[in-house]
Amino acid sequence: MSWTKPMSSLLCTILSLVLILEAFTTSHGEFVYHGFSGVNLTLDGNAMVTPDGILELTNDTINLGHAFYPTPQNFRKFSNSTVQSFSLSFVFAILSVHDDISADGMAFFVAPSKNLSNTWAQYIGLLNSRNDGNRSNHMFAVELDTTQNDEFKDIDNNHVGININSLISLQAHHTGYYDDKSGFFNNLTLISGKAMQVWADYDGESAQINVTLAHLGAPKSVRPLLSSSYNFSDVLRDQSYIGFSATTGAISTRHCVLGWSFAMNSPAPAIDISRLPKLPRLGPKPRSKTLDITLPIATAIFVLAAGTVVVLLVRRRLRYMELQEDWEVDFGPHRFSFKDMYHATEGFNKNNLLGVGGFGKVYKGVLQKSKVPVAIKRVSHESTQGMKKFIAEVVSIGKLRHRNLVPLLGYCRRKGQLLLVYDYMSNGSLNKYLYPEDGKPSLNWAERFHVIKGVAFGLLYLHEKWEKVVIHRDIKPSNVLLDSEMNGKLGDFGLSRLYDHGTDPQTTHMVGTMGYLAPELVRTGRASTSTDVFAFGIFLLEVTCGQRPIKKDSQGNQHSLFDWVLQFLHNSSLIEAMDSRLQADFNIDEVCLVLKLGLLCSHPFTNARPSMQQVMEYLEGDTPIPEISSRHFSFTMQALMQSKGFESPDMLCPQFTSIGTFSELSGGR
Structure with a gap:
């Protein structure tokens, strides 16, 4: 009996601990x-x-x-x-x-x-x-x-x-x-x-x-x-x-x-x-009974000054008057008032000017209600071209949502004013990092490669992943914007065209930027996904080499970046074409891959260029890029253009002086 009570007490203690533990875990x-x-x-x-x-x-x-x-x-x-x-x-x-x-x-x-x-x-x-x-x-x-x-x-x-x-x-x-x-x-x-x-x-x-x-x-x-x-x-x-x-x-x-x-x-x-706490009331507050008494008196007073007030209001309204047409009714993005745009940019103050392009100016603004920073493009339309550009941009990107495309938040139309509202990209365009002003840093290779893959991913979405095919038609570093995390986002869709998958785009008006124009685009004026791939190839060479597509030597002669890189490939020294500012902080396999891919994408023949799906597979390492050789230079761009009936090819396509034939396309890197 002497051990019964201690044992019983111990069992109770253990049982209590088990119950406490169970209560804790449940x-x-x-x-x-x-x-x-x-x-x-x-x-x-x-x-x-x-x-x-x-x-x-x-x-x-x-x-x-x-x-x-x-x-x-x-x-x-x-x-x-x-x-x-x-x-x-x-x-x-x-x-x-x-x-x-x-x-x-x-x-x-x-x-x-x-x-x-x-x-x-x-x-x-x-x-x-x-x-x-x-x-x-x-x-x-x-x-x-x-x-x-x-x-x-x-x-x-x-x-x-x-x-x-x-x-x-x-x-x-x-x-x-x-x-x-x-x-x-x-x-x-x-x-x-x-x-x-x-x-x-x-x-x-x-x-x-x-x-x-x-x-x-x-x-x-x-x-x-x-x-x-x-x-x-x-x-x-x-x-x-x-x-x-x-x-x-x-x-x-x-x-x-x-x-x-x-x-x-x-x-x-x-x-x-x-x-639960009560939600704040939405909309206007209910009218008080006092207002019902004073309203007739106040109305009589205001009627006396109605003429003056009407004149002032009409003038003010004309200042912010806007247009709306039938095609806008079912449009996706939010329509902002011109008044909101005017106040967001402090009256389109020149101090808020971010840049000037061929079709208008871009201002930084802050929306008054949300305090969110935005970029507002004020499209020029001295002729019908500005309106066509505006509608092209609105229609083509109004419903596009992709992490590597600059999202269109909304738009505004007013007589004499066409405005597009975008997310504000805090790090600006890629262009200023490739060609920085004195004392400002450039991008390292890891950052450049990340931007390249981002732009490729966005272009793949435009060409193959969205419900329609969108041809960008103006791919270049100044149209690639960088967000706060240095993600590359493709912007400026004002030159874009969209059409259904499997159909002929029938685009015959040549637009774009010299240096990025594919030979067939210069000859026919017809853009396609392949001409986008060509421009992307020049973009790859420019980002990797840190040089513009066309440059002049000391004698004033023009040389193409494509030919310059091709010479390094011919001499088996491709890595030397890389931007010298990158120094030792780079992956040699990635650099060579991008340079070869740039040459392949900007091949003069469309059937030799890869699709953007293939481009992504090469960049992600899922598929080895075909081996590129330049043993033969059997024709020049001038000969190629003359064969198509042009007398002055240099005026039509100044970015090329000579193009080498890629004589071998086979598997392996």
């Missing part, structure tokens, strides 16, 4: 927030908690925000075990200054750290162009997407998605819910300005994730909006952070969270909607 991290006043959250970017207790991820001034639960959650009971079941719910609202357009969306996420991407717009602050799709991201997200991005295969501009390590959704569905009684699907609009509730439940045993949506106050539907089988044990780290992220573009949008609950191994606690 309820650790469980919480419910009705508003966020006084709640300990980690916020960055634009995220803030308003005095009313609303978690605002974005507002009208800055365009990105994150909110994290301050400590990581244990998603596994033990190291190397499977991810546990978890459940969450949150109430959100998206408030846009416009009724029918918003940017860009928000998401709930699970991530291994708090160091998320600061890339805004379509990446929703989760990832960026370099890590999107990487398994090493260890990220799960439920996205509420209000912008359709073709590069992420978005189904529309109002959808919910389940995302694993990428902005391309594992599964997506138009926003709404299934009615339990009728079984019918009911649409919801994310940017309606109304509060909605989301539930997300992961079952660790069946590896099933369900996402359900409903308007605030409606019960959770039995049938989820999204349901997908995916083993999160292959994705989530043992300890991961949970939270929200949101970004906006040029459209002022507030992404708000009103309540949030979370639990591990049990249903998320119910959110009491009666305890």
Whole structure:
């Protein structure tokens, strides 16, 4: 009997420890927030908690925000075990200054750290162009997407998605819910300005994730909006952070969270909607009764001065008068008012001038409502050519969305004024880095190669990946812009043409920049994807060599960069054509690959040039580039042009003095 009590006490202690441990593993991290006043959250970017207790991820001034639960959650009971079941719910609202357009969306996420991407717009602050799709991201997200991005295969501009390590959704569905009684699907609009509730439940045993949506106050539907089988044990780290992220573009949008609950191994606690903070009112305030009394009196006073006021208003309105035609009705991008453009650029002040091109001037501006910096192109149209260029740019890129194309945010038309509004690229054009002013740095090889691949990726999208074929027709370093992360983005689509896949573009008016024009374009004036590839080839040589396509020697004679590089190939010293400023900081295989590819793309015969799909395969190392040899120079460009009936080829195509025949095209590098 002497050992019975101690043994019993020990058993009780062990049992208590087991129960405590079990309670810890099943309820650790469980919480419910009705508003966020006084709640300990980690916020960055634009995220803030308003005095009313609303978690605002974005507002009208800055365009990105994150909110994290301050400590990581244990998603596994033990190291190397499977991810546990978890459940969450949150109430959100998206408030846009416009009724029918918003940017860009928000998401709930699970991530291994708090160091998320600061890339805004379509990446929703989760990832960026370099890590999107990487398994090493260890990220799960439920996205509420209000912008359709073709590069992420978005189904529309109002959808919910389940995302694993990428902005391309594992599964997506138009926003709404299934009615339990009728079984019918009911649409919801994310940017309606109304509060909605989301539930997300992961079952660790069946590896099933369900996402359900409903308007605030409606019960959770039995049938989820999204349901997908995916083993999160292959994705989530043992300890991961949970939270929200949101970004906006040029459209002022507030992404708000009103309540949030979370639990591990049990249903998320119910959110009491009666305890949630109230959303700010949208639209004008209701008119007071006092106004009903004073309005007749005030009206009588104003009538006396009506004549003067009308004259002033008419003058002011004429100042900002705009045009709108039938073709604009179904156009995708947002239409800005001329007044917004005028104030954004401080009256098109010369101090805001970024550059001048053949068709107009580009100004830096700041949109007054959102405080977002933009680039505004003011298109010249002394003749009908300016209008044609404007419409070409609007139509061709209005709905294009790709991370290596400068996005068109909107446009404006006014009598005598044609304006295009783009994302502002903080690092300017590639041109100024290839030919920097005294004391300013150039780009190293890694940066140049990254830009080259970005431009190639964007051009591949234009030629083969979008619903129509878009011919850019003016590929050159000054039309490649660099964002804050030095990603190359192809811009200036004013010379572009688009047509259906498999059809003849029938483009017979020659435009472009001398030095980048393919021989057949000079002869016929007809642009094609192959003429774009030719210009891209010259672009590759220019970026690698740091020299312009055409240059004059001390005697004033013109020489082409193509011929110059070809001589190095002929002498088996191709690497010597590289920009001398790169010094030893380069990859010799990559440099030689790009120089050979530049020569191949700018081959005088169209059937010898690769497609952009092949170009990407060469750059990514998926396919070895054909071996290029220059043993024979059996013809010159002059002979080639004369054979086509031209008397003065040098005037038509001054970028070539002689062209070598590539006599061998075979496999291997």
